[in-house]
């Protein structure tokens with residue numbers, strides 16, 4: 001049976017008033033996720049929060065959904081409050097030696113530039129390869145050797161939309177013995193990231209963009225290999241494997257369980273995680289392949305619209321821009337001013353680093369793109 005996209009759309013009230021093409025900044029939170037948050041707080045009132053351990057069980061069900069999205073196992077998943085915090089867990093937990101290298105791309109999101117540079121005092125070298133239109137997988141793969149302990153890339157660049165070939169890079173990283181860390185904040189929920197195929201050791205994703213979650217809801221995939229290399233730096237009452245025994249918590253050196261949850265600390269963002277579960281239900285209802293195919297189709301249509309309106313999509317200059325973060329230059333036009341003008345027509349999108357950035361998601365449709373075209377050509 002064909003999927004009823006208008007019913008998917010009706011879950012996102014923002015679409016009633018806006019042409020919303022800005023998932024790369026904030027994803028709209030669907031109605032069912034708002035209801036899941038409300039339900040969490042209703043339950044608390046009904047039970048006087050006495051059964052709070054059951055909230056961890058509910059979170060474990062979302063862990064399993066997150067694992068399914070990435071092709072991992074539930075015990076590989078830990079929840080995180082932001083991508084930068086997850087990255088700190090990774091970087092601070094590594095046993096660095098002077099001369100170790102971290103490889104990334106020079107146009108990366110600041111988290112992924114600042115975090116390697118902050119380790120300079122410990123003798124860790126930050127190495128970058130050109131990003132944007134100058135990116136080539138060959139340059140990235142050529143920079144990977146046994147000194148590179150971590151290779152860190154965003155699945156999609158926040159500014160240019162660059163979509164580096166994760167599978168090729170991951171294979172080279174694995175062969176050289178380092179860890180492949182993917183920041184999936186831009187993309188997860190709209191594109192296929194598969195930890196086995198892509199040889200990813202760590203995937204971190206703050207869910208407030210393409211996963212349409214409230215801020216503070218995110219997760220981290222940590223492979224068994226990554227868990228051996230990265231020591232948990234957040235120590236809490238849940239660091240001991242028997243933490244569920246809350247009536248008689250262990251008072252001694254903790255023995256952690258070997259799982260992604262050991263990184264996440266104590267009490268979780270239960271309401272945000274409930275919202276994430278509701279969104280992942282929606283994704284599963286739509287079907288991952290169907291969702292990714294629709295996003296790819298809408299991205300291609302967006303590029304067509306930008307061309308028709310005189311834009312120069314990055315995709316036309318490099319094969320590494322087949323991405324739902326659709327960027328284009330508009331020669332002779334100030335894209336910041338253009339984005340503001342479109343906002344007056346209730347079209348939400350962004351300007352970044354000289355590009356107009358349009359980020360369609362599965363809830364968009366042909367009418368949204370027609371509205372964009374008309375507004376750009378007016």
Ligand SMILES: Cc1ncc(COP(=O)(O)O)c(C=O)c1O
Nearest residue numbers: 082083084109154158185186206
């Ligand atoms: C690639 C990427 N990672 C992470 C973030 C957000 O980081 P944080 O969750 O630390 O605020 C963004 C926001 O634009 C991003 O584009």
